[in-house]
């Protein structure tokens with residue numbers, strides 16, 4: 574897969590080569606601009622496409638040998654919907670992973686405790702989930718991740734190692750921060766668009782088409798449609814013989 578370093582080296586070599594040729598034969602400045610814009614386009618796409626692993630290694634799916642999937646919920650815990658979702662998961666003995674925002678963890682420690690007590694996993698989804706998170710420098714990114722990990726440890730008693738970047742964005746400063754914090758970065762390979770698509774049936778149809786053994790499914794426990802989507806997803810998984818497990822279980826060998 575393409576890496577940020579490789580693509581930058583290729584673009585630099587291309588620009589230098591053209592520069593040398595330009596010395597002997599006049600080359601249109603458009604060519605320089607085109608190469609630069611192509612580099613910029615690939616970097617921008619790489620920032621939003623976690624499965625490319627452009628800046629940092631990212632897990633977007635588990636082993637395909639077992640009929641297991643990981644349902645993941647981002648942006649909670651949410652006082653209105655997270656407890657409802659926990660209630661729905663129970664009768665199916667389905668386990669999930671909740672990528673929680675630090676400031677929401679701080680406000681709702683009892684929900685975090687319930688999540689863990691019921692056998693689910695908590696992961697780090699930054700402290701602020703700021704819209705400009707992708708523009709934070711390394712130091713601030715490390716602070717965001719550490720603050721959230723400290724909260725998780727204080728509330729659950731367990732050390733967290735999982736991180737899902739807000740908006741699924743990775744870039745050089747996030748990559749540098751991760752070399753310090755050593756988190757395992759978890760993406761997804763089945764995106765529900767549950768916050769954008771307003772009809773649960775449409776979301777479900779999307780999910781049903783895309784789910785396969787080892788899938789990591791992205792949902793959000795932050796909106797009123799989520800409980801219905803979860804219930805119908807669990808019914809579908811049961812019918813198809815899938816087991817819903819935490820990220821750790823999905824990634825366990827054997």
Ligand SMILES: [Zn+2]
Pocket residue numbers: 647648698702738739740
């Ligand atoms: Zn998020």
